[in-house]
Amino acid sequence: MTATAPGAAPRRTLKIAMNGVTGRMGYRQHLVRSILALREQGGLPLGDAAGTVLWPEPILIGRNEAKLRAIAERHGLTEYTTDLDAVLADPSVEIYFDALLTNVREPSLKKAIAAGKHIYTEKPTATTFEGALELARLAKEAGVKNGAVQDKIFLPGLLKLKRLIDGGFFGRILSVRGEFGYWVFEGDWQEAQRPSWNYRAEDGGGIVVDMFPHWEYVLHNLFGRVTSVQALAATHVPQRWDEEGKPYPATADDSAYGIFELEGGAVAQINSSWSVRVNRDELVEFQVDGTEGSAVAGLRNCRVQHRSATPKPVWNPDLPATYAFREQWQEVPDNGEFDNGFKAQWELFLKHVVLDTPYDWDLLAGARGVQLAELGLKSHAEGRRFAVPEVSL
Structure with missing residues (x-):
């Protein structure tokens, strides 16, 4: 003392x-x-x-x-x-x-x-x-x-999502759809927002290695253990420029498209990319659909649509939409103060x-994330789905 x-x-x-x-x-x-x-x-x-x-x-x-x-x-x-x-x-x-x-x-x-x-x-x-x-x-x-x-699980948006789950808002959860990413400049005409090693596999780079550990603990803590993974990775931008302005080949994946089966039967589909331009309210968003309601959660905000307030869209491509779908959702209140997640x-x-x-x-929880990334890369390399065994010492 x-x-x-x-x-x-x-x-x-x-x-x-x-x-x-x-x-x-x-x-x-x-x-x-x-x-x-x-x-x-x-x-x-x-x-x-x-x-x-x-x-x-x-x-x-x-x-x-x-x-x-x-x-x-x-x-x-x-x-x-x-x-x-x-x-x-x-x-x-x-x-x-x-x-x-x-x-x-x-x-x-x-x-x-x-x-x-x-x-x-x-x-x-x-x-x-x-x-x-x-x-x-x-x-x-x-x-x-x-x-x-x-x-990520300490972010306001996901804390609100956890509150909804714990309160039984969704009923039976059916699916989770995640979109993460933004355009990372190549480094030639504008400085890149991320370090160059992120795009070199030999230096430990790659979006699967970086983001799949995040998705493992988000899914595990909120919805249930990941039981299988199927992934496709890509290097959409093959050449970038480093911190000294020198060009180098991008040897690591900059985008990944993953499908994860969860314990309990829900399916999660999460896209991760450093080569996508943002048309979302936040840099990451998760849509959760359940029998009783749905929610869309980002870093800070969370919106819901209950079963009783769900509209009845009808597919008719010959007529313009007469309503704005986003306006039919309700904002979840903070109901408290949220500190920085880190x-x-x-x-x-x-x-x-x-x-x-x-x-x-x-x-041990960290090891589950590495396991999922490793199996995700193996799934990409072999073009098939892999079971994710439980991790224990």
Whole structure:
């Protein structure tokens, strides 16, 4: 427990080694919008009688010392290093967080587990299902708490969708249709919004590897376990330009079209693409249809149409439509405040580490996502559907 000023709430300091904070996700979503946001609000209340707050103390880790120094100075932080081994050898460091490139993540996680650190990591947790499952086994054997980022289920739109499911709004759920994506510029005449490694298979890139782990936990947490997958992947844009303006061949898939059977009988169809122009209200939307009602949920919003208010369209291509279908849906109210999804999951994991509160989104859950991506790529390569076995240690 850290000493505090007289009259102030007692503070429990928690040192977190944050590896990969010079990257887009590690910096923006995890450092700035999660850990530093917690500090800005005065720490995370732990709910005890003394009013203790948990105070996260990040140690920035990366390969480029100058970039680390610049980030530290920008945010008033003092600890940063390029020496991961030294940080892992420090007994005062309790958590290791990883936002590295996927193809270098596994060795770092193994080092951190061996050092007895609690683990929190971006997804995919490994490049292969076998590797992801091994990480889960190692963490269990070491007795360290562990978590994998599953931010989408903490988004306002999907929290509203979960509320509808829990309230029985849909009746029997029949199907889920998902549309995700946007146009990522090739990098020649406009700068690309994503790093070039995303489009090189040899560097761990590809939309199947990136997005199928997301779809696994979204489907699993909301609708039921994925029992089969059939996927078609494509590289629609074969050449792109890197951060130095040099052209390179895109060797990884930039679009994927997946069909997933779910436990309980529902069918999910999700399109993922970095080569599609958006004609949606949000960058990702899920339409859920059930016997009693339907909903369309995005990142923040959710609209519903109940059975009793469903119109009766009649197919007649010879006449123009006299009504706007979108106007026949009702907005689901917030009924509460929604925090940033990344920060919300960080809070749950930190409480899990300190208070041993329940936590379901562990490395085993992360391994399910890697399994689905691996089977999706296998389905694409062999042109057939594959069963998705249950994952266990």
